[in-house]
Amino acid sequence: MDQLVIADKTFNSRLFTGTGKFMSNELMEQSLLASGSELVTVALKRVDVDNPEDDVLAHLKHDQFNLLPNTSGARTAKEAVFAAQLAREALGTNWVKLEIHPDPKYLMPDPIETLQAAEEMVKQGFVVLPYIHADPVLCKRLEDVGCAAVMPLGAPIGSNKGLKTLDFLEIIIEQSNVPVVVDAGIGAPSHAAHAMELGADAVLVNTAIAVAGDPVAMGKAFGQAVEAGRAAHLAQVAQPRVTAEASSPLTGFLNQL
């Protein structure tokens, strides 16, 4: 499969995964390995940064995985920047998934704080991947301040509803100069494949794998779906035929000239 490049890293897999909600860390490890994912987000709030033997991290010690700490839990730009600095120290990576959701119920990302934080983090040398609503203008603003990718949501986080923001995702994909990673809402491999067919550069899946009946098998299924979707995108998906409305000819005048 063709490779994805974000900042200074190259990925063979376009499936990004999360580490929350698994029954056990062992199951998480097996599922993520089965998925082929090479970028794995970890919530800073869940790891014990003072303990190098932290259990979550111990299960992610594979060459295959690059860690993407996220700032989940931060409610303001200031908190997010602080969290990113801690993560850089603790995990030795300057990559960060910027998440700011002051709303505890739906975990909706705060666009204003996110833009502010992104600008500051880029200045501090972070590779910033912001999690945001599927807002095309915000995506351009984030690109302008130097984000390495954008991560618009497909549906409310954890909802498994699929690509509810489809129309906006299409605009974002069309306009973006940086990779677009569809994040949140993807509940089934078919959703992931659809996002990839549309031309998304990657998808991020967590809940749908973690809570599946068989998370290991589901991790694998997602890996395959993402590959299939990407391949379909490159092969140019056939379109439903649009026939122009019959009306009087518009080019007849050319015969008079």
Added chain:
Amino acid sequence: MYQDLFYQHNWDDVKASIYSKTAHDVERALGKEKRTLEDFKALISPAAAPYLEQMAQLSHQLTKKRFGNTIQMYTPMYLSNECQNICTYCGFSLDNKVRRRTLSDEEIIREAEAIRGMGFEHILLVTGEANRTVGVQYIKKAIELVKPYFSHIAMEVQPMDQDEYEELIEAGLNTVLVYQETYHKEDYKKHHPKGKKSNFDYRVDTPDRLGKAGIHKIGLGVLIGLEDWRTDSFFTAAHLDYLERTYWQTKYSISFPRLRPFSGGLEPKVEMTDRELVQLICAYRLFDEEVELSLSTREHPIFRDNIIKLGITSASAGSKTNPGGYVVEPESLEQFEISDERSAEEFAEMVKSQGYEVVWKDWDLALQ
């Protein structure tokens, strides 16, 4: 900068790829909702010729959806025919022995009043490239002089540096048209043997400088007739695509000037038929639903009357292409001959009779 992208393409490869498109590629492009640059290639290729009516219908629908039934009006005001460049296709070229003329402040105001009197609120200021006589300060002054008469000021003059553009935007400039003439680098050199314009790279990166300066609108295009129009149009579309992604707060327009007779005469190397021009206009619309497509008085009246429905969104009318041409000195030398001699009013009546609204004002200086 677009230059970086530009040099990744090879002219001959692009050309070969356009000419190898098949009916199948055209049908796929027509069936899509969003079209890529590869689809654009198919739509401008010879293979698309049999699909012209279908393209026209689609172009009509898309234009109507985005712009409604409206046509925006503008007219050029030539401030000077002084030029230090040699361009093989232009009547103002340095080696063309003609009387040179630059409008004074008072003459600019008289022309502005006359043009405003014809109904226009959108004006396009045009000069040759003569930095000593019509440099940035002259143009700035001209913008200030015409500002009270018009709500939208565009210009088509020599490419400038970013800080110069910033100064002019501050003075009231809204739009800059800068045509690459041709993206064929060697041919570009042949047509621009002398003067600052011979710097291909500086010209190619002009829209980037405009984007960085925060201009409201940028107009792009090539001079059709210098080189293979299909390949040149592909590079224009690629340029547009890059600019839209990069300077996303800026608006864009495309023009399709076909090489016209002028005093000093260069025969077009490549002829573009009317049918092909329709194909190109529709292809742009199918590729980009947002872009403004503009038609000048270079074209024949029958052509202009019919193209209104096919994707065009703005048109000039009643145009004079000589400095002072409206009232100050109607007989001075034209840059090129125009083909539609009708007055602005006559043209507007024709547009209305087709069920379109004629939009004279679609911007206000207060918004800048």
